Amino acid sequence: MASKDQTMSAAERLVAEARKHQTDREKTYRGQALKMYPWVCGRCTREFTNKNLQELTVHHKNHNHDDNPADGSNWELLCLYCHDNEHSKYEEMQHGSMRTDSQDNSGGSHNPFAGLGDLLKK
Numbered sequence: 001m002a003s004k005d006q007t008m009s010a011a012e013r014l015v016a017e018a019r020k021h022q023t024d025r026e027k028t029y030r031g032q033a034l035k036m037y038p039w040v041c042g043r044c045t046r047e048f049t050n051k052n053l054q055e056l057t058v059h060h061k062n063h064n065h066d067d068n069p070a071d072g073s074n075w076e077l078l079c080l081y082c083h084d085n086e087h088s089k090y091e092e093m094q095h096g097s098m099r100t101d102s103q104d105n106s107g108g109s110h111n112p113f114a115g116l117g118d119l120l121k122k
Contacts, residue, residue: 029068043082
C-alpha cells in the first residue's frame with residue numbers, strides 16, 4: 001500500500017499535468033483568436049491594446065472548451081466582464097434561477113393599504 005506522501009505526490013502530479021494541459025490548450029486557441037480577430041469585445045465593443053490585452057478573453061460560443069476549430073467559428077473575444085455575464089446567463093439557462101416559487105421579488109410582503117378600506121368606511 002502506498003504511503004500518504006506518495007499518494008499526495010501522485011495526486012499533485014495529476015493536477016499539475018491537467019493544469020499544464022489546460023494552459024497549453026488556452027495558449028493555442030487564445031493566440032489563434034487574437035491573430036484572427038480585432039482586439040475588441042464582441043459585446044460592449046471596448047477596444048484593447050497590448051497594455052490591457054490580458055483583460056480580453058476567448059469565449060467558446062457553445063461552451064465546450066475542447067471545441068477549437070481552426071477557423072475560429074466557436075470563438076468570440078469578450079472582455080472579462082462580458083465573459084462573466086455570458087457564463088452567468090448560461091448557468092441560469094442550464095440550472096434555472098435560484099429563486100423558488102415561494103419567493104417573491106416584489107420587494108417585501110407588507111401591504112401598506114391592507115386596512116385602508118376599513119379606515120375609509122369609518
